Amino acid sequence: MEKIQIIDAKKHVGEVVKIGAWVANKRSSGKIAFLQLRDGTAYFQGVVVKNDVSEEIFHLAKELPQETSIWVTGEIREDSRSKFGYELGVQEIEVVGESHDYPITPKEHGTEFLMDHRHLWLRSSKQHAIMQVRNEVIRATYEFFNARHFTKVDPPILTGSAPEGTTDLFETNYFDQKAYLSQSGQLYMEAAAMAFGKVFSFGPTFRAEKSKTRRHLIEFWMMEPEMAFMHQEESLQIQEEYVAFLVQNLLDHCDYALHVLDRDRTVLEKYTKLPYPRISYDDAVAMLQENGFDDIEWGEDFGSPHETFIANSFDQPVFILNYPKDIKPFYMKPHPTREDIVICADLIAPEGYGEIIGGSERATDYNYLLEQIRNYGLDEEEYSWYLDLRKYGTVPHTGFGLGLERTVTWLAGIEHVREAIPFPRLLNRIYP
Structure with a gap:
């Protein structure tokens, strides 16, 4: 038998x-x-x-x-x-x-109760379906990048510096010096791209943000490609092809999970159609102001209501291009004709799920980067290795990062990002 x-x-x-x-x-x-x-x-x-x-x-x-x-x-x-x-x-x-008095019964339970029993809640049909969606996104990611000759490189989790500032980092003692849990592997992936051409990483990252929104986790997984000899326009094409590929593979391989989640396949099918629409940051601000968003001014970052309105206006994932320089990290390439913006883009998911990808073309000028590091109050010695990349055969290069849990939340059509990871770490939760 x-x-x-x-x-x-x-x-x-x-x-x-x-x-x-x-x-x-x-x-x-x-x-x-x-x-x-x-x-x-x-x-x-x-x-x-x-x-x-x-x-x-x-x-x-x-x-x-x-x-x-x-x-x-x-x-x-x-x-x-x-x-x-x-x-x-x-x-x-x-x-x-044998099992006796199993605590999660078919009746309704409060969120806190279910989170306290996350080790058991994972067994439920909906949570099982969400993890199947997550697994398919991971599987399809490797297929997509391997087929395009990217090399998987693993950046360190413990770092001596911060790629995007030190305000939301977890600090720890590293013997006789300070170290931080990684908030991004990007700087190391730039070094890897100079060795291998096209690379990607897929691993855990940490943000010490004291946020309780449905979009935020303390520990989450990021997929971060970096590509040498490539400009932003080429990167945007890869980004939209990648997201459409994830959606199509979900439709092809997770039919039962989508049924359990009551996710409308016809809605997902729309997101396989390329190209995705694009709007500049300037035009996005103007659009918001024309539609009653008096709280937004040029130079400010977008909040959840702003991103939701913009994405819903297109009914597709939408790229917002070229944000103000002052609200973006130090390493982004300045715009060739304007000093106040950088060459970057965020991909905003429709249906109110917000940003799922952030990316940019990277600055290649040594002196510009050195000036930026000083302007941001960062330690020059800590970034000397990063500056070396601009001294020894620098090339145009670009990259992006996709947040796995936000993407799974959107694709699965669920309300809160905490259900998109097996054991979520939140502001007030590190159990179980």
Whole structure:
């Protein structure tokens, strides 16, 4: 008898198989018991008919507590009534691990309760579907960049300096000196691009922002490509192709997860159409002011309501180009005809999800960068290695960073970013 996973049920129709699973829920109707089974790959139904099994097995099936782990044996059958399309005609049940008084029941629970039980909440069908979306985004990311001959490079998590300032960094003692948890791997990826041409990193980053919004996490994952011999226009094309690729792969490989999340496929399909619209920062400010946003002035960064209005005006992901120099990091390339803006872009997701990508062309002039480092009050010695990149064969180069959790939140159509990571770290939460 073959042991299979639920996701492979379609390959074994008419066969008797054995599956290791947990009982997510159950119900009975007279002489039939229905078990909602999950094994980490998918959910489907086990049907226990009293006349087809021993009295002991039928009684056991009716009494199985929620989240009891079992070995279940039965015949795979097609089931046109379910979205999954298959079910198991149960013949035998063997209890592996008992479960009693499972705290997360089918009733409503408060968010704090669920977050306190995140280690168990991950088992629910919605949370499982969100993690499947996250997994597909990660898988598709590697496929996209590997196919385009990018090299994966891992920047350090402990750093001696800050690429975007020290105001939101976690400081730690590194023997006899200060160190910080990385807020971005970008500067190191620039060095890697000078060695390998096209590179990307994918790893954890940390921001000590005291923010409680639905878009912010303390610990999150960033995907950061860097590309030598490339200007911003080429980078924007890669960015939109990458995002459209993620959406298409979600449509191709996560149909069941999207169904569980009640995510409208026709909405996602719109986001595979390229090119994405673009608007300058100047025009975005004018648009907002013309539509009643009196709180925004030129030179200020956009908040959530501003980004939402701009994206919803296009009903697509939209690039906002060339922000004011004073509100962006020191390393961005100045605009060739204006001193007050830099060559950069943020990609704003529609449906109110805000910025998912930030990127720019990088400054290549040694003296300009040295002046910027001094203007920002940064330690020249700490950045001497970064300046070396402009001394030894500098080239035009550009890059961007995509926030994994914000992207998953948008693609899955969920409300809060805390559900897009297995164990979220928030301002007031480091448990479990």
